[in-house]
Amino acid sequence: MLGLVVTLIAQSGTSSSRGAPAPSSTESRGLPTPETSATADPSETPADDVVTTLSPLPSPSKAAAKILRTGDFTLIEGYSADLEHGTVGASVKNPDMAWTGGDEFAAMNGRVADTSQGATPKICAKALDNSSSTGWMVSGLEGTWFCMPTSANHLAAVEWLGLGDGGNRYHYIIWDVTAPSDDG
Numbered sequence: 001m002l003g004l005v006v007t008l009i010a011q012s013g014t015s016s017s018r019g020a021p022a023p024s025s026t027e028s029r030g031l032p033t034p035e036t037s038a039t040a041d042p043s044e045t046p047a048d049d050v051v052t053t054l055s056p057l058p059s060p061s062k063a064a065a066k067i068l069r070t071g072d073f074t075l076i077e078g079y080s081a082d083l084e085h086g087t088v089g090a091s092v093k094n095p096d097m098a099w100t101g102g103d104e105f106a107a108m109n110g111r112v113a114d115t116s117q118g119a120t121p122k123i124c125a126k127a128l129d130n131s132s133s134t135g136w137m138v139s140g141l142e143g144t145w146f147c148m149p150t151s152a153n154h155l156a157a158v159e160w161l162g163l164g165d166g167g168n169r170y171h172y173i174i175w176d177v178t179a180p181s182d183d184g
Contacts, residue, residue: 065176067173067175068084068154068174068175069083069086069172070171070172071086071171072161072169072170072171072172073086073172074164074166074167074169074170075098075099075105075170076099076166076167077101077167078090078099078100079098079099080095080096080098080108081095081097081170082094082096082151083150083174084096084151084154094151094152095108095151096148097135097148097158099167103138104135104136105134105135105137106134107131107133107148109149109150109151110133110182111128111131111132111148111149112131112132112135112146112148113127113128113132113148114127114136114144114147115127115146116144117145118145119157119159121155121177123147124145124147124155124156124157125155125177125179125180127147128147128149128179128180128182129180131148131182137160137163141160143159143160144159144160145158146159149179150179153179154176154178154179155177155179156173158171158172159171159172
């Protein structure tokens with residue numbers, strides 16, 4: 001069932017023989033009390049009662065960003081990666097990032113920003129407000145996400161998985177979202 005429908009019945013008249021009870025904190029929140037019963041069938045209530053149906057409102061739907069490409073790759077020293085085409089090598093056409101050795105990789109477009117909050121298009125777009133030209137990879141920072149524009153100006157996120165056999169291992173996502181401009 002997509003939602004839960006709760007029906008609250010509240011006495012609307014002063015015809016109760018018990019008199020009007022003092023409002024309790026439960027009643028002020030609209031929860032059922034001994035004086036107000038909850039039922040799913042309004043036909044079970046006397047005619048002078050008021051029936052109120054509360055149901056959760058649907059959340060506003062916003063289309064999620066389409067993922068253009070996702071995958072894993074390893075960069076060995078001296079190699080670069082073209083995220084748009086999923087290619088890695090010593091001389092790839094339109095590289096997005098390169099590793100020449102050491103603790104940093106270079107963003108070929110000059111903009112990369114790390115985030116410890118995970119990676120979504122919204123997080124990456126905001127992170128790129130404070131970008132640099134290199135991403136820092138050092139033991140203990142495995143799992144860090146780096147956001148960058150691709151050579152086709154799509155927004156991408158690259159997770160550094162750590163140093164493995166043969167080089168630095170990464171996981172990446174490219175969204176069908178235009179990367180924010182570097183006007184700052």
